Amino acid sequence: MEYAIIVACTSTGGIAKDGKIPWDIPADMARFARITTETECDSSGYINAVIMGRKTWESLPDKHRPLRGRINIVISSTLNQDDITGARVARSLTHAHTLLHEYPSVAKVFVIGGATLYTEALRNFQYTSVYMTLVKDDMLCDTFFPMDMLYSRYHIDYQTFDMHSSSGVTYSFSLLTQRPTVLTRDCTG
Numbered sequence: 001m002e003y004a005i006i007v008a009c010t011s012t013g014g015i016a017k018d019g020k021i022p023w024d025i026p027a028d029m030a031r032f033a034r035i036t037t038e039t040e041c042d043s044s045g046y047i048n049a050v051i052m053g054r055k056t057w058e059s060l061p062d063k064h065r066p067l068r069g070r071i072n073i074v075i076s077s078t079l080n081q082d083d084i085t086g087a088r089v090a091r092s093l094t095h096a097h098t099l100l101h102e103y104p105s106v107a108k109v110f111v112i113g114g115a116t117l118y119t120e121a122l123r124n125f126q127y128t129s130v131y132m133t134l135v136k137d138d139m140l141c142d143t144f145f146p147m148d149m150l151y152s153r154y155h156i157d158y159q160t161f162d163m164h165s166s167s168g169v170t171y172s173f174s175l176l177t178q179r180p181t182v183l184t185r186d187c188t189g
């Protein structure tokens, strides 16, 4: 199983304002769907999983909930399994990983937000990649991805040129991978 994080954020780590994502970048939505759904083992019935916090789950429009073609896991200390349809409820990131062992053919596991879960996943050495959409415009946000932790633990493997959405937002796509020193440091304490 591979473990990755996927996020769209501003250069200061902004991911949301008032419970909503403050930009509209259709190419980012398409990239998110493709990366989190595609497996390299499609013909053998493999499937990916997405893990998210309760507020991220609740922010998904009804028509996209659960996220199709992926195992959905929602982390919450207040929701019970009977409260939601189409997703599993876990009490922690570790609990979510344990639930995934019930599925025989999981290819990739993505943490898709929000802020607390991103911090937890970045601290977990199993999460070796971060797929990032970097929004270059200033956007007012009240929820943040921990950028300092990201750059101390991961380095940029590739970054595209700047692109522009039809609504005029400038953005780029990048892939970051864990620095080898993270594994050494975390395993030796």
Ligand SMILES: NC(=O)c1ccc[n+]([C@@H]2O[C@H](COP(=O)([O-])OP(=O)(O)OC[C@H]3O[C@@H](n4cnc5c(N)ncnc54)[C@H](OP(=O)(O)O)[C@@H]3O)[C@@H](O)[C@H]2O)c1
Binding pocket: 006, 007, 008, 009, 014, 015, 016, 017, 018, 019, 020, 021, 052, 053, 054, 055, 056, 057, 059, 075, 076, 077, 078, 079, 091, 092, 093, 112, 113, 114, 115, 116, 117, 120, 143
């Ligand atoms: N730009 C992006 O890429 C992106 C990605 C994802 C989300 N978002 C946006 O971010 C916002 C939501 O993010 P958020 O940070 O406010 O909330 P969130 O992480 O989605 O949800 C927070 C809730 O998740 C549960 N939770 C998280 N970690 C937990 C843990 N370790 N143990 C138990 N429960 C845990 C708790 O639920 P209970 O209160 O039920 O215990 C907590 O209140 C939304 O507006 C969404 O649109 C943006």
